[in-house]
Amino acid sequence: MAEQSKVSSEVATAALKEALGDLLEFDRPLAPLTTYGTGGPARYFVSVTTADQLAGALTAASGLDLPFFVMGGGSNLLVADSGYDGLVIRVSIKGIALTGESTVETGAGEDLAALVDFATDHGLTGLEFAAGIWGTVGGAVYGNAGAYGGEIKDVIIDLTLVNRDGETRRVDPPYCRFGYRDSYLKVTGEIVVKAVFRLGRGDKQNIEAKVKEILALREKNHPIHGRSAGCFFKNIPDPKEPFGKLPAGRLLDEAGTKGLSVGGAAVFDKHANIIVNTGAATSKDIRQLADIMKKRVFEKFGVKLEEEVIQLGNF
Numbered sequence: 632m633a634e635q636s637k638v639s640s641e642v643a644t645a646a647l648k649e650a651l652g653d654l655l656e657f658d659r660p661l662a663p664l665t666t667y668g669t670g671g672p673a674r675y676f677v678s679v680t681t682a683d684q685l686a687g688a689l690t691a692a693s694g695l696d697l698p699f700f701v702m703g704g705g706s707n708l709l710v711a712d713s714g715y716d717g718l719v720i721r722v723s724i725k726g727i728a729l730t731g732e733s734t735v736e737t738g739a740g741e742d743l744a745a746l747v748d749f750a751t752d753h754g755l756t757g758l759e760f761a762a763g764i765w766g767t768v769g770g771a772v773y774g775n776a777g778a779y780g781g782e783i784k785d786v787i788i789d790l791t792l793v794n795r796d797g798e799t800r801r802v803d804p805p806y807c808r809f810g811y812r813d814s815y816l817k818v819t820g821e822i823v824v825k826a827v828f829r830l831g832r833g834d835k836q837n838i839e840a841k842v843k844e845i846l847a848l849r850e851k852n853h854p855i856h857g858r859s860a861g862c863f864f865k866n867i868p869d870p871k872e873p874f875g876k877l878p879a880g881r882l883l884d885e886a887g888t889k890g891l892s893v894g895g896a897a898v899f900d901k902h903a904n905i906i907v908n909t910g911a912a913t914s915k916d917i918r919q920l921a922d923i924m925k926k927r928v929f930e931k932f933g934v935k936l937e938e939e940v941i942q943l944g945n946f
């Protein structure tokens with residue numbers, strides 16, 4: 632069920648205008664802000680570029696008891712076709728800086744790809760695994776993004792968070808209780824403002840070569856140019872498997888999901904755990920296809936797949 636706003640439209644609009652001024656947008660289409668390119672508008676929308684703006688937006692929404700949702704790059708997001716009846720706060724806090732011999736500080740709205748480039752340019756190793764992962768640093772922390780045996784938790788040393796009351800504080804990584812595509816931020820609802828990474832000094836050419844190797848691997852089995860949100864379902868914990876995870880894609884493949892489609896949504900032909908928007912998909916198409924895929928795997932293996940992609944709005 633989607634959350635319901637408890638305040639009248641007039642009251643919310645007036646209070647948000649007062650708090651956010653010209654930053655506030657109405658009925659902002661979200662589709663262009665997501666990699667799927669689907670879904671409806673946000674009733675209220677603000678893109679924040681500073682920690683103060685973020686705190687202000689959160690305080691305003693909380694004060695009004697207005698449902699809100701924080702997004703980054705929209706690369707792990709499926710927005711309902713009917714949109715979102717609340718405030719969407721897009722974190723666009725930028726900036727990457729070297730703060731020590733091998734420590735790097737970034738704004739939460741910085742692209743993870745830009746951070747990987749920065750590390751490579753400065754001969755810093757540790758983030759090569761993240762080459763080709765879309766989205767922002769904040770989104771990567773929230774879901775502990777990872778690939779090829781690495782996870783964001785391996786390189787984080789310090790985080791600045793803000794809570795729904797606009798209060799800011801610094802925390803150490805253990806606070807976040809990182810797990811597989813998981814963090815405690817999913818429970819607390821705190822938002823990442825800034826992150827500090829500890830990397831290692833490395834050979835620039837070796838780092839570049841590793842990044843290229845990973846991007847080449849991705850090009851083989853990911854829809855680099857297609858609209859997707861990466862893997863739709865989480866892999867299944869299994870100590871017998873490499874990296875301790877049974878790939879959901881393998882089960883989906885063996886359950887015969889490749890070739891399936893609903894409307895404009897299709898299972899990617901090189902990777903059964905990826906749903907692509909082939910052009911004119913709706914979010915409903917994507918959701919329906921995901922349901923069919925889930926059912927097939929459950930019927931064949933008795934395994935209930937869990938979504939990695941975050942859903943926003945009413946499905």
Ligand SMILES: Cc1cc2nc3c(=O)[nH]c(=O)nc-3n(C[C@H](O)[C@H](O)[C@H](O)COP(=O)(O)OP(=O)(O)OC[C@H]3O[C@@H](n4cnc5c(N)ncnc54)[C@H](O)[C@@H]3O)c2cc1C
Nearest residue numbers: 703704705706707765766767769770771776777823860861
């Ligand atoms: C082609 C492709 C390949 C991908 N490959 C991978 C992969 O290999 N590994 C992987 O892990 N993921 C992968 N993804 C998924 C996606 O890139 C990651 O999950 C990414 O970290 C999401 O970041 P985002 O900024 O886009 O978050 P969004 O999609 O905007 O949001 C996702 C969640 O993060 C939360 N969030 C966003 N910003 C913040 C913040 N500042 N503070 C707190 N919470 C926040 C949102 O509330 C939401 O719940 C891939 C996606 C694509 C399109």
